[in-house]
Amino acid sequence: MIAELGHFALALALVLAIVQSVVPLYGASRGEPALMALGGSTAIGQFALVALAFVALAHAYVTSDFSLATVAENSHSSKPLLYKITGVWSNHEGSMVLWVLILTLFGAAVAWFGTGLPPDLRARVLAVQGMIGAGFFAFILFTSNPFLRLEPAPLDGRGMNPILQDLGLAIHPPFLYLGYVGFSVSFCFAVAALIEGRVDAAWARWVRPWTLAAWCALTIGIALGSWWAYYTLGWGGWWYWDPVENASFMPWLLGTALLHSAIVVEKRDALKTWTILLAIVTFALSLIGTFLVRSGVLTSVHAFAIDPARGAFILLLLIVAIGGPLILYAIRAPSLQGGGLFAPISREGALVLNNLLLTTGAATVFIGTLYPLFLDGMGGDKVSVGFPFFNRTFVPLMVPLLIAIPFGPLLGWKRGDLLAASQRLIFAAGAAIGLVLAVLLLVKPAAVLATLGLGLAAWIGTGSLVEWSERVQLFRAPLKDTLARARHLPRAAYGVTLAHLGVAVTVAGIAASAWESERIELVHPGDSVSIAGYDLRLDKVESVPGPNYTADRGTVTVTRQGAPVAVMHPEKRFFTVQQMPTTFTAINTDLLSDLYVVLADGDGKGAWTLRVYQKPLVPWIWLGCGVMALGGLASLSDRRWRVGAAVRRGRAAAGAAADD
Amino acid sequence: MRRLIYLLPIAAFMALAGYFVVSLSRDPSVLPSAMINQPTPAFALAGLEGQPGLARDEFQGQVVLINFFASWCVPCRSEHPLLMRLAAELKAPVYGIDYKDKPEDAARFLSELGNPYGRIGADRDGRVGIDFGVYGVPETYVIDKSGRIRLRHVGPLTPADVTRELAPLVKELQKS
Numbered sequence: 001m002i003a004e005l006g007h008f009a010l011a012l013a014l015v016l017a018i019v020q021s022v023v024p025l026y027g028a029s030r031g032e033p034a035l036m037a038l039g040g041s042t043a044i045g046q047f048a049l050v051a052l053a054f055v056a057l058a059h060a061y062v063t064s065d066f067s068l069a070t071v072a073e074n075s076h077s078s079k080p081l082l083y084k085i086t087g088v089w090s091n092h093e094g095s096m097v098l099w100v101l102i103l104t105l106f107g108a109a110v111a112w113f114g115t116g117l118p119p120d121l122r123a124r125v126l127a128v129q130g131m132i133g134a135g136f137f138a139f140i141l142f143t144s145n146p147f148l149r150l151e152p153a154p155l156d157g158r159g160m161n162p163i164l165q166d167l168g169l170a171i172h173p174p175f176l177y178l179g180y181v182g183f184s185v186s187f188c189f190a191v192a193a194l195i196e197g198r199v200d201a202a203w204a205r206w207v208r209p210w211t212l213a214a215w216c217a218l219t220i221g222i223a224l225g226s227w228w229a230y231y232t233l234g235w236g237g238w239w240y241w242d243p244v245e246n247a248s249f250m251p252w253l254l255g256t257a258l259l260h261s262a263i264v265v266e267k268r269d270a271l272k273t274w275t276i277l278l279a280i281v282t283f284a285l286s287l288i289g290t291f292l293v294r295s296g297v298l299t300s301v302h303a304f305a306i307d308p309a310r311g312a313f314i315l316l317l318l319i320v321a322i323g324g325p326l327i328l329y330a331i332r333a334p335s336l337q338g339g340g341l342f343a344p345i346s347r348e349g350a351l352v353l354n355n356l357l358l359t360t361g362a363a364t365v366f367i368g369t370l371y372p373l374f375l376d377g378m379g380g381d382k383v384s385v386g387f388p389f390f391n392r393t394f395v396p397l398m399v400p401l402l403i404a405i406p407f408g409p410l411l412g413w414k415r416g417d418l419l420a421a422s423q424r425l426i427f428a429a430g431a432a433i434g435l436v437l438a439v440l441l442l443v444k445p446a447a448v449l450a451t452l453g454l455g456l457a458a459w460i461g462t463g464s465l466v467e468w469s470e471r472v473q474l475f476r477a478p479l480k481d482t483l484a485r486a487r488h489l490p491r492a493a494y495g496v497t498l499a500h501l502g503v504a505v506t507v508a509g510i511a512a513s514a515w516e517s518e519r520i521e522l523v524h525p526g527d528s529v530s531i532a533g534y535d536l537r538l539d540k541v542e543s544v545p546g547p548n549y550t551a552d553r554g555t556v557t558v559t560r561q562g563a564p565v566a567v568m569h570p571e572k573r574f575f576t577v578q579q580m581p582t583t584f585t586a587i588n589t590d591l592l593s594d595l596y597v598v599l600a601d602g603d604g605k606g607a608w609t610l611r612v613y614q615k616p617l618v619p620w621i622w623l624g625c626g627v628m629a630l631g632g633l634a635s636l637s638d639r640r641w642r643v644g645a646a647v648r649r650g651r652a653a654a655g656a657a658a659d660d
Numbered sequence: 661m662r663r664l665i666y667l668l669p670i671a672a673f674m675a676l677a678g679y680f681v682v683s684l685s686r687d688p689s690v691l692p693s694a695m696i697n698q699p700t701p702a703f704a705l706a707g708l709e710g711q712p713g714l715a716r717d718e719f720q721g722q723v724v725l726i727n728f729f730a731s732w733c734v735p736c737r738s739e740h741p742l743l744m745r746l747a748a749e750l751k752a753p754v755y756g757i758d759y760k761d762k763p764e765d766a767a768r769f770l771s772e773l774g775n776p777y778g779r780i781g782a783d784r785d786g787r788v789g790i791d792f793g794v795y796g797v798p799e800t801y802v803i804d805k806s807g808r809i810r811l812r813h814v815g816p817l818t819p820a821d822v823t824r825e826l827a828p829l830v831k832e833l834q835k836s
Contacts, residue, residue: 233731235765277669282672319677326670331665343770386760386786516700520764572772579739581773601772609768 003068006056007147010097013049013104014137016042025195036119039126040111046133047108050101057097057146058088069155070094070146075613076577078548081608086170087160093146095173099290100136101484102174102181106210107133108457110185117206124192126157127183132184134319143313159577162549165494168228176248180286182214183255187283190276195333199272201456204265205416207279208634213261215255217631222283223625224249234583234598236516236613238621241390243569246369249288250362254282259359260351268340268348268413272353273333280329282321285362324518336648340492357401383468402456402507405500406463410470428466432459443515453511461504466486476487495635499628506624518610532614536568541599541608549573551584554599554608556590570599570610700801705781708763708770714755714781716807723833725754725826726801727736727777728789730761731769733797739816740773746822747776750832756780759797760787794804802826804833 016456020042025296027035030519058063066072074091075084093541105354107129114122120537140146163171189207193199225248229239239245258278266605343350361435368389410421440446449552469475471493519531530539539555568586575582593616600609665753695701704715725744747754756777758766768775770777783789792801795814801810811829813821 231732231733237732240732273666315677315680318680322673323670323677325671330663330666330670334663380769520768580738582737583772600768609771611768 002056002059003147003149003573004055007145009049009053009056010137010141010147013053013100014134016046016139017130017133017137020046021127021134021135022130024130025127028032028120028127029121031210033119035599036123038129039123040114040198041114043104043111043126043129046130047101047104048250050097050104054097054101056089057094058085059087061085061094062386063286064335066151066155066157067151068146069148069150072157073153074151074160075157076548077156078577079160079165080547081172082167083160083165088161089173090164090170093140093144096136096140096144097146098174099177099181100133100140102177103129103133103136103184105276106181106185110188110210115205121189121192121196121203123204124195125188128188128191129184132188132321135321139313139317144304147166159548159575162573162575162580164583165548166228166232166233166573168224169312172221172224172228172565174216175224177221179214179216179218179221180248180251180289182210182217184281185210185214185281186409187259190279193276194325194328194344196331197335199265199419200335202287203271204262207318208262209264211255211259211279214633215252215259216629218248218252218634219625219629222252223622223629227622230618231587232582232587232595235584236615236618237284238618241386243369244289246365247285250369250652251282251285251289253358253362253365254278255287257355257362260354262360264340264351265350268342270340270342270348271352271355273329276333277329278337278355279360280322280325284318284560287318287321288460307504328528336444340414342413342563345411345418346416347408347411347413350404350411352391353404354401354408357397357404361397361401364389364397368393378577395581399456400459401446402503405460405503406467407463409467409496409500410524424466424470425463428459428463431462432456434458445515446519447477447514450511454508457504457508457511459504460507461501464500464504468493491638492635495631495633497620497631497636499631502624502627502629502631504624505620505627509617509620509622509624512620516613517617518614520600520609521612522607522609526608529610529612531595531612532593533560534565534614535609536595536597536612537649538608539609541602544571546573548577549575552599552602553599554586555584555609556597558595566595568595568597570597572601589619591623592617602633674699684770691746693792696812697808697810700803700807700809701788703781703788704781705757705783705788705793708758708780708782710768714757714779718779719729719753719755719803719805720807721805722828723752723805724803725750725830726757726803727754728757728759728792728794728797728799728801729766730797731765732761733759733818736798737773739798740776740834742777742817746817747778750830752834753778755797757788759783759794760784760786767773800826802829803811805836 023042024036027033055068057068060068060071061075062081064071064075064077064084068074070091070093074094075087079087088094090553107126109339110122110125110129113475114125117125186207189210193203207528225245226238229240230236246430256547258275261271261275261278265275268385338381340348378520406425407418410424411418416471430454430605435450435458439451439454440448443451452551471489472482474482477485489650517532519529521527521529521530523538525538528535530536535558537557537559539557541552544551544553551573553569553571556570566588568588570586571582571584573582574580583598583600586597593614596613596615598611600611602608678776691812692830700716702716702719705711715831741755745803754776756779758780763784766780766782770780781788786794792799792809793812798816800811800813800817801809810833811826814828817826
């Protein structure tokens with residue numbers, strides 16, 4: 001009964017979405033306020049209905065209602081409650097419900113917070129959002145109904161892939177979807193602007209917070225996914241250039257570019273058509289990401305939802321959702337000419353360089369992901385693209401981008417002074433060179449490229465701090481003035497500094513992976529393994545029961561020069577329903593390095609293979625992503641986005657734009 | 661002339677969409693391969709940690725399964741129990757090629773989960789994978805008695821793939 005209610009709510013949401021995609025658009029073209037305002041109510045109504053459907057589905061999972069096909073296929077009564085809940089979205093049907101839940105959440109948020117928008121813009125944005133919603137509701141209802149009943153209902157479910165029964169993976173899709181779907185708002189704004197034929201500073205000001213929010217969520221989502229790969233797969237790798245990873249990385253690269261180019265539209269009224277195109281393509285790549293994972297066009301490590309019939313539907317959706325706006329773009333963009341001219345060496349110029357490198361980087365990843373398929377599809381030669389390709393193409397593109405980071409915020413708008421900026425960065429250059437020399441002299445074994453990577457991190461980190469200290473006049477003005485300046489500095493400025501610092505932290509973490517050490521030994525309980533100054537003693541291995549698995553659980557005592565450091569418990573788990581073993585690594589981190597212990601197999605005579613890794617700075621990879629996201633949030637909390645301020649200043653800017 | 665630039669994005673997208681339409685009309689679980697019905701590329705690989713390796717010329721005249729796997733590959737783990745069953749039930753040898761992997765990692769992977777492979781070749785740098793056109797692991801190939809590739813399966817095998825496609829094909833090839 002509850003499930004039928006959920007099904008009905010989804011059907012009703014489809015009807016509302018269709019109404020929302022037609023009526024406000026018509027109202028905006030006729031200038032009828034009542035019709036335009038309807039979009040707000042339908043958006044909030046859709047969210048309420050989808051939330052109801054989601055709760056109904058979650059209820060079925062929690063109560064293990066195996067008369068629902070998706071529950072029977074993906075859940076099991078012995079599964080812990082947490083994974084029953086996260087199981088809602090770790091399968092195709094449920095994840096699509098989560099997708100539309102987030103889509104309608106953003107739609108409702110635009111309706112709710114967008115009361116300050118010009119009514120026709122708001123109506124058009126919501127109409128476009130309604131069209132995306134209608135497409136996805138139809139997709140769910142016609143090809144992947146989560147409320148399909150089974151007759152008769154099985155006694156128990158088939159259980160969930162043990163690899164997916166993990167907290168990191170469980171919370172990674174919601175963040176990823178917040179990011180993917182969040183870019184739909186910038187997309188809707190871009191399409192609405194094309195329909196209106198007007199892009200101005202106020203438009204950019206309204207788009208930026210949504211882009212920022214989506215970008216923060218995507219950053220966290222990607223970091224969580226990479227972290228999951230790190231501790232689950234048991235080999236300590238954290239990025240595989242796997243097609244599905246790339247599918248989330250491409251929108252991130254373009255979203256980063258979009259964030260930066262929207263600044264130019266907002267401040268300088270330039271790069272308009274480019275920014276619109278970026279907004280469309282960023283969301284297009286998010287959709288393609290969904291498509292690649294679900295259709296089976298690419299088959300990869302993560303592809304657990306493969307079905308060509310669904311693929312055909314999504315493809316149709318993609319062609320309409322991306323092709324339509326791009327045709328509109330071809331018609332309307334030529335008339336959107338920007339006003340602000342600028343010299344190549346300027347803040348705008350730096351942001352253009354950022355955009356060029358980021359989009360080229362995204363294009364490289366795109367080619368690397370699809371090229372093998374293209375070639376094979378045409379019956380050509382066989383190629384295999386992996387680490388070597390990306391290391392040789394993507395990394396060299398990112399190096400100049402990273403070197404340029406500290407310069408950007410130091411250059412003036414319109415015409416910048418590169419020499420003056422370089423002089424102010426002498427300290428950062430000194431710090432980078434100093435670190436490189438120190439590492440080359442002190443750290444063994446020598447690794448030149450990794451050392452340069454650390455130097456690059458130091459350059460970005462200190463360079464970002466230099467910019468901040470210039471702004472607050474650190475050591476130049478009296479301390480009291482500096483503190484006052486620091487307090488009054490806009491949060492957006494802190495956002496820039498933090499986000500760039502986060503990049504530095506991540507780069508350092510990636511570079512330092514050259515110094516990891518690894519030991520693999522067969523040990524008897526009581527024996528020790530030494531690695532990087534630590535002694536790890538295997539005390540015992542015992543059999544323990546889990547909720548839906550049995551495990552061999554090791555107890556490893558870690559000491560450093562006799563002083564206790566930690567007790568770790570790596571496990572080897574055997575999931576009974578799926579008859580599948582997994583390793584559960586134990587990780588001990590002091591945030592500067594990780595000790596990573598895997599209990600491999602026993603020899604049956606009491607000895608066990610221990611794999612032990614010591615990985616310097618590896619937590620920084622994800623820590624840096626956290627700092628980047630924090631920077632985004634700081635910027636998002638800036639007071640100029642707050643409704644009142646944005647509206648007042650937005651109107652002023654709109655007036656100014658209309659004048660010239 | 662300027663307007664043409666703005667047509668570029670839609671033109672690029674149409675080319676891409678066209679490709680997707682074409683590729684969807686094929687069965688996606690069997691990636692199209694130019695290698696179907698072609699002779700198996702020549703290879704001779706060393707084994708894992710002192711075990712015998714694998715070379716093409718050694719299995720001429722029989723129907724064999726070649727499975728590309730790697731210790732770092734998650735779907736390989738989910739496919740593994742099925743391969744163990746195939747090795748026991750299928751009347752054709754199952755050979756493994758360990759793709760872009762450290763042999764010691766692979767040996768541990770197999771001692772952890774069991775070894776379904778009659779023989780294993782270590783393709784450390786992925787050269788043989790390139791000759792086969794491997795897109796990602798796991799991939800499974802069926803090779804007939806004349807040494808031609810008859811089936812390429814991309815991604816983990818499922819019981820349905822085996823009963824519907826792989827097992828009947830092997831049986832038929834062995835009769836001929």
